Amino acid sequence: MAMEPHLLRTFVTVARLGSFSAAARELGYTQSAVSQQIAVLEADLGAGLLHRRPVEPTEAGARLLEHAGPLLLRTAAARADIARLAGAPASRLVLAATPLAVTTGLAAALAATRQAHPGLELTVRVLGRPEVPAAVATGEADLGLTDGMAAPSDPLQLPDVGPLTAVAVAEQPVAVALPAGHPLAGRRGLDLADLADARWLDAPGVAVPAERLRAATGVAGFRPATRYPGTDLRGLLVLVAAGHGLAVLPQGVLDGVPGVLGAPVREPRLVHRTELVRGSLPEGPAALLARLLDPERP
């Protein structure tokens, strides 16, 4: 009677669907069972978790929801971690990667892996930044590649879903993407703080989010004129070229893009790094790929 995972699972399902009966259908219970499970959870925690009619979380319920997701994720990660010890198929390789982590270097490493393991069933899943470590932790992916900005010596901050290890596989300088006619275009060595009042595109999926820029420069501003929630880089660059705003991106992706020029950032000192994420002991093709990507391969 203490926060068992299956109770949490039905709770989050009910909260998500806004309905006891729908949750029951999805989970393969009767409506009665779901009602009782929620009642047990509420009795155990001594607080109402859901308003009824309409069904939506109470304050306590909202608080529980914040915990339930990570808790269930980590539970799945634990299970997956142990399952990995038992069976190793070795002919299947799933790689989870953020959009900017898919590079020609990766492609080359994948080619070499495929050559060494003919008949390999290879999957590359492009996911958002938070999903990549989760996929590796739960065993949905054998390896992950994330990217992000950080101070030159600091590691990227991974959400803590379990014992994952990360190693840097590539770094490149960071630049502000500017439309071709912009007065700063071609300038070398910008200080981001000077651009706090410029017009910005906030594209947390691919570029540096505005909030991060504020934190790194210690300056307010960077108010986004346009939000761009997706991960499609090409579309973002079209908007930049059209003058909808600026974005901070790794230098490399700006080369040769029509209508867009990059101005390297000098201050604050940031680099764009892509890191390889692995669960404790990769085997077979995953181990090979990890070694190929690691710049300090032994």
Added chain:
Amino acid sequence: MAMEPHLLRTFVTVARLGSFSAAARELGYTQSAVSQQIAVLEADLGAGLLHRRPVEPTEAGARLLEHAGPLLLRTAAARADIARLAGAPASRLVLAATPLAVTTGLAAALAATRQAHPGLELTVRVLGRPEVPAAVATGEADLGLTDGMAAPSDPLQLPDVGPLTAVAVAEQPVAVALPAGHPLAGRRGLDLADLADARWLDAPGVAVPAERLRAATGVAGFRPATRYPGTDLRGLLVLVAAGHGLAVLPQGVLDGVPGVLGAPVREPRLVHRTELVRGSLPEGPAALLARLLDPERP
């Protein structure tokens, strides 16, 4: 039948005590129950978790142990988070703090809090760095103060035990603690990388751990001559004065210590920061104290 918290709890207890019967005693079960619980867990995960005779974790068990602790911690945090919504005693205040976070500024703020809330039952618990956020998350403490080194604009990295918010309350420059006669004593603006081959004291409890120095400078070395696992600062400084090695500490704690001089660090750019950690909504005396400590108090 899926990793219920009470099964995890008995598992970690058995692993810790190395005995089924002892765990049963501690948890108030019969030995039979503990045996069955472990059997259920092993059947569910499809892997042996413990060797018997002597009782110690298998490889799978070790893996599970890595997850079980955080999982149970977060479960407790969720429960505490919700409990906090219900009852607010308002006459009790528990503050958890790392050793270096206990400063005169804190003492002043505590005095003011006490004045505003006469009859306040105040507890200050000095804990290690990982324990402070855990104590706040589980509700054992109402507020926390942690300290650590970071790049000037980066937040400290808290272990992810739930939705906690942290704000910087103080920053001070960082210095290398040197024995009085040391050739570098009195020097201003050291580059830590130049000291990679010096003799170091590794005191992760109070000073910057060697590993962190390697990461920040990007240089190998900093091999610790002496390990100093505790948190007693005075003892550490005695060792520094006697020439047992150097340590990187916040400038302030070195002033007026006999036999020890501090040389400010110029590179890498690090600051010592203490941060206030709170669960979502402090009330009563905790709210007041939080406001008093926050440099940007409204």
Added chain:
DNA sequence: ACCCTGCCATCAGCAATACTGATGGCCATG
């Protein structure tokens, strides 16, 4: 070499739990 003691696994029996299916009250809708 022996028994003894402490350990864990197993079994049977019982109590508590967690489901299903039926029913009833409530609200929104037509």
Added chain:
DNA sequence: CATGGCCATCAGTATTGCTGATGGCAGGGT
């Protein structure tokens, strides 16, 4: 006002999770 969808509740049953008893196994003392 009737109706349909929703959630709560209830009774009945299957399952689970415990206790207490028993048995096998290993290590230590005599």
